[in-house]
Amino acid sequence: MKSIHYATLLLCIPLFYACNHSNQAVSKKTGNDTIPVKIMKLNQENTNAAIAVSGQFTTDDEVMLSFKTGGIINSLLVKEGDAVKKGQLLATLNLTEINAQVQQAQLSYEKAKRDYQRTKNLYTDSVATLEQLQNSKTSLQVAGQQLNLVAFNRKYSEIHAPENGFILRKLADAGQQVSSGTAVLQVNGAQSGKWQLKVGISDREWAILKLNDHATIETTAVPGQMLDGVVSRKSEGVDAATGTFTAYITLTGNKPKAIAAGMFGKATLHPSRTTEHKGTWQIPYEALLDGDGNSGFVFITNDNRTAHKVKVTVAGIEKNTVTISDGLQDAGALIISGSAYLTDHSAISIH
Structure with missing residues (x-):
């Protein structure tokens, strides 16, 4: 009789463990339905707040001046900081080589002109053919264009001031050999008063600022005086050297002469x-x-129990943060950790 009881007990043990394991699985599944997350309260920033920036004064007509042809610099007639007038001679090349080229082209043109006239007379006397006359005329035209070319190069073997302004930098010296297009002088049209303040701005500031937004400017050159300006231009790409965008503030109203x-x-x-x-x-x-x-998705929660996936508009991306301009108006809190495991309407627990 005892052996029957023992046998029955042994048969019940596996069933007991199976039921217990099933209850644990149900309990475990129920507990894991909520995903642990971390949240952050959302604070909307006022984009109408004033933005403080700094930079350097420049003009919108700075230009690098160079010679059309290469050669040895004969003279530099200005120094850094000099005021110049439009058309003023600033620098010259040694013209020995270019003058020889002009003379050679002139002689070739004169010979081609004589050959054409001779062939034309022979054609009139029925000695030269029409083809010979046409070839002679073509040679004359080619020689004329060659003369125009070297005359043009001769003209731009001198540097003249394009506008009234100042010499900002001298990039070469007399006696130095330079190639065609090598910058020799940097000038601007500062005498016309077209001053701008070039400043660096962040992604968020770039998105907020609009053209013609007002600005007040101060500089130690005119202490105690506030200058008026407007945002006249924004860069469309990041400056590789600074990692920021660039904005240009053009001075309006009275422009002081003390700025450089x-x-x-x-x-x-x-x-x-x-x-x-x-x-x-x-x-x-x-x-x-x-x-x-300029778009993306985030998870938010309004009751700390359910996650909702919403679409947002990206206004800018900085090193560790993203500027959102639309999509979070009705959000109570942003989920900042655990988002990878969420779907829309997932149950969450705050940790």
Whole structure:
């Protein structure tokens, strides 16, 4: 009788463990339905707030001047900082070589002219053929174009000031041999008062600023005086040297004479108050999913229990953050950790 009881007990043990394992699996599955995440409260930034920047004064007509032909510099007639007038002679090459080329072209042209006239007379007397006359005329035209070419090169073996302005830099010296197109002088048209302040701005600032936004500028060259300006231009790409975008602030109103190229200045930019200037949000780079151009997706939560996937508009990307300009207006909190395991309407737990 005891052996029957023992046998029955042994048969029940596997069934007991099977039921217990099933209960544990159900319990484990129920517990893992909620995904642990970390969240961040969202604070909308005011894009109408003033932006402080700094940079250097320049003009919109800075230009590098060079010779059309290569050769040895004969003379440099100006120094850095000199004021120049439009058309003023600034530098010359040694003209021995180019003058020889001009003379050679002139002699070739004169010979071609004589040959054409001789062939024309022979053609009139029915001695030369029409083909010989046409070939002679073509040779004359080629020689004339060659003369025009070397005369043009002779003209641009001298450098003249393109506008009233100042010499910013002297990049070569008399006696130096330079090749065609090598920069010799850098000049600008500062005498016309076209001053600009060139400043670096971040991605977020680039997205906020619009052309003609007002700016106030100050510089130690005119202490105590605030200069007015407007944003006249924004770069369409990042400066590889600085890693920032570039904006140009053109001075308006009275322009002081004490400003010089390269001088340091500070500016306060005032973004215009238009409907385009909505608030923005700064979020961690890791929170953005499936980024494509100026759009992407993030997970948010409004009740700390359910995750929702929403589409957002990207206004700029910086080193560790992303600027969002649209899509988070109705978000209570942003999910910044655990997003990779989420789907829309996933249950979450805050950690």
